[in-house]
Every structure is written in C-alpha cells, then in structure tokens.
Amino acid sequence: MRVLPIRDQITIARRFAMNLESDRTVDCLIVGGGPAGLTAAIYLSRFRRTLAIVDEGFSRAALIPVSHNLPGYPDGIAGPQLLALLRAQARRYEATPRTGVVTGIRLLTDGRFSASIEAASRSEQIVARNVLLATGVCDIEPKLPNLDHAIRQGYVRHCVICDGFEVIDLNIGVIGYGASGLKEALFLRTYTDRLTLFTLGEAMSLSDRERDDAQAAGIRVIETPVIEVSTEANRVVALRLEDGSEHAFDSLYSALGCGVNSALGSKLGARTEETEGTGALIVDAHQRTSVPGLYAAGECHRRPESNRRGVCRCRHRCDGNP
Numbered sequence: 001m002r003v004l005p006i007r008d009q010i011t012i013a014r015r016f017a018m019n020l021e022s023d024r025t026v027d028c029l030i031v032g033g034g035p036a037g038l039t040a041a042i043y044l045s046r047f048r049r050t051l052a053i054v055d056e057g058f059s060r061a062a063l064i065p066v067s068h069n070l071p072g073y074p075d076g077i078a079g080p081q082l083l084a085l086l087r088a089q090a091r092r093y094e095a096t097p098r099t100g101v102v103t104g105i106r107l108l109t110d111g112r113f114s115a116s117i118e119a120a121s122r123s124e125q126i127v128a129r130n131v132l133l134a135t136g137v138c139d140i141e142p143k144l145p146n147l148d149h150a151i152r153q154g155y156v157r158h159c160v161i162c163d164g165f166e167v168i169d170l171n172i173g174v175i176g177y178g179a180s181g182l183k184e185a186l187f188l189r190t191y192t193d194r195l196t197l198f199t200l201g202e203a204m205s206l207s208d209r210e211r212d213d214a215q216a217a218g219i220r221v222i223e224t225p226v227i228e229v230s231t232e233a234n235r236v237v238a239l240r241l242e243d244g245s246e247h248a249f250d251s252l253y254s255a256l257g258c259g260v261n262s263a264l265g266s267k268l269g270a271r272t273e274e275t276e277g278t279g280a281l282i283v284d285a286h287q288r289t290s291v292p293g294l295y296a297a298g299e300c301h302r303r304p305e306s307n308r309r310g311v312c313r314c315r316h317r318c319d320g321n322p
C-alpha cells in the first residue's frame with residue numbers, strides 16, 4: 001500500500017475537515033416560521049440553497065379567525081390554515097421548521113453566524129453563512145379585567161388594515177390613547193361613524209388640533225377606567241366603567257400598538273428604527289440590514305422609504321430593544 005507523504009496527509013485531512021464544516025454550515029438560517037419565514041423558506045429552497053428554519057411557534061397569523069384580505073382566497077382563510085398550507089408547501093422542498101427558540105446569534109471571525117437554539121429536548125448550535133430574521137412583532141394587550149380569555153379567543157381585533165372592511169357601519173370601541181390611539185380611530189372612520197375611544201384611565205393627551213379632528217370625526221373619547229368586560233357568543237359586547245356606566249358595541253379594537261422582536265438583530269449591531277420608538281430592523285430594498293449577511297423580512301423590519309411594515313403599523317416596543 002502506498003503511504004502518502006505526511007504533508008499531503010495533512011492537506012487531505014484539512015480539506016476533509018473543511019468539507020465537514022461546510023457541510024454543516026447552511027446557506028441561510030431563518031429565524032421565525034410565520035408567513036414571512038415560511039415564504040422565504042419556499043423561495044430559498046427553490047433556489048437550491050441549504051437552510052435551517054427555527055420557529056418558536058407564536059405566529060400572529062395563528063390568531064387570525066378568518067382573513068378576507070389575502071388575494072387568492074375569495075372566501076377568506078383562517079390563519080392556522082394558511083400557516084399549515086405554507087408549511088406543507090415548504091415541506092415539499094424539505095424545508096421543515098424545527099421547533100425551538102434562537103436565544104442568541106454570534107458573528108464568527110470568518111463572517112459566518114453561529115446561532116444558539118433552545119428546544120424542549122436539547123440545545124444546539126447552527127452555523128450559517130446568512131441569517132434571515134422573520135421574528136415578527138408582539139401585540140401590546142390592554143390591561144383589562146377578565147379580558148385575557150377574550151383576547152385569546154380573538155374577540156379583540158388588532159388590525160384595522162386587515163379587517164376594517166368587516167366592521168362597516170358597526171358600533172366600534174377602540175382602546176387607545178394619545179395621537180396613535182386617535183390615528184387608529186380616524187382610520188376606522190373610513191368604515192363607520194359610530195366610534196368610541198376608551199383610554200382605560202390614561203389621559204388622552206391630544207393637541208388642540210387633534211381634539212378638533214376627533215370632534216369633527218364624531219369620535220367620542222372616554223377617559224374613565226374600565227372595570228369589567230362583558231363577552232357574549234364570540235365577541236366582546238360591552239365595557240363597564242368605574243362610574244357605573246356601561247357601553248355596548250359590536251366590536252372592539254385594541255390600538256395600543258406592538259413591540260418588534262428585533263433584539264437578535266440589534267445585539268449583532270443592526271440598525272433599528274428609533275424615530276417611532278419601535279426598534280424595527282431597518283433594511284434596504286434587498287432586505288439587507290446594516291450587518292453583512294443579516295436580513296430581515298415580515299413585520300420585524302422596516303424600509304426607511306416606507307411607512308408600512310408588513311401589513312401592520314406598530315408604535316411601541318416590548319422586547320427590550322434599544
């Protein structure tokens with residue numbers, strides 16, 4: 001048997017080690033398995049890129065009772081069904097999300113990323129040449145007595161852009177305050193003139209001009225704290241206030257905004273939006289953040305030239321982003 005010189009043996013061993021390493025390195029790690037992450041997974045797999053997709057399993061889409069604004073579904077589609085279809089489509093290309101939480105991402109000296117994943121059974125590391133954050137946002141829910149159940153059942157609406165059409169001419173309660181609460185109520189004015197804004201005891205704090213706008217639009221503002229929420233069948237029907245009065249309506253919107261899950265990106269040094277105080281990841285026209293190899297899609301990102309992020313506007317933050 002011919003024995004290779006030691007130098008060649010070392011070279012071959014190094015190459016083998018590099019291959020092993022590159023075999024284990026995926027082209028892209030996708031964090032988040034909501035509509036944005038799954039859409040990216042379908043596209044990237046069809047581009048024959050290797051990928052890993054990790055999802056904690058709290059997509060906002062799972063809360064959609066029936067969506068009527070998604071093109072291609074004339075009779076509407078429920079959020080869980082949409083997610084199941086997207087997952088089934090991704091699976092065709094062997095892009096199956098694994099359940100877990102990406103707890104941190106490190107930038108390696110050679111420009112790759114190393115992500116720590118915590119799953120129920122074990123923790124693991126994934127090394128990727130690129131990372132796409134599709135981590136979404138989380139709604140800031142109103143602190144109301146016995147409302148937890150109503151929120152979990154989806155009795156409280158969160159997105160006027162998505163389902164304002166469904167409340168045409170109905171009597172609507174909006175929970176919110178300040179300029180952002182008023183903005184949401186004014187947007188709803190497109191659909192109905194029966195609007196009451198409940199501030200849950202917070203001061204409305206509007207400028208004279210904003211107060212005039214509210215008055216001109218016929219929006220009632222109630223600053224008295226709410227002490228009870230009544231639900232009936234599958235909706236919130238009334239709020240009882242501290243002064244004993246009860247206000248009935250057909251549907252209730254929460255306009256308290258949401259926080260952006262962008263901490264994984266901001267910890268890597270990616271630029272985030274500060275002007276609206278949301279912490280959304282700023283990307284360019286190719287979804288690139290300010291960190292090479294780090295991308296963002298879906299509700300967790302924002303393009304500076306656009307005021308829209310995904311399909312929902314958000315004004316607050318809740319995951320401790322700077």
Ligand SMILES: Cc1cc2nc3c(=O)[nH]c(=O)nc-3n(C[C@H](O)[C@H](O)[C@H](O)COP(=O)(O)OP(=O)(O)OC[C@H]3O[C@@H](n4cnc5c(N)ncnc54)[C@H](O)[C@@H]3O)c2cc1C
Pocket residue numbers: 031032033034035036037054055056057058059060061062063064065066067068069070100101102103134135136137139154156157158159162163261264297298299300310311312
């Ligand atoms: C009640 C309600 C009704 C709505 N109705 C409509 C509608 O009719 N039409 C419409 O277009 N939109 C609607 N929306 C908005 C829609 O749900 C969102 O626009 C959409 O889900 C955003 O997709 P996304 O992939 O960006 O984020 P998400 O769907 O929120 O997915 C993000 C995923 O990332 C995961 N994640 C986050 N951090 C990590 C981490 N560190 N590690 C692993 N996983 C992580 C989350 O658990 C989640 O699964 C509605 C939203 C709500 C709440």
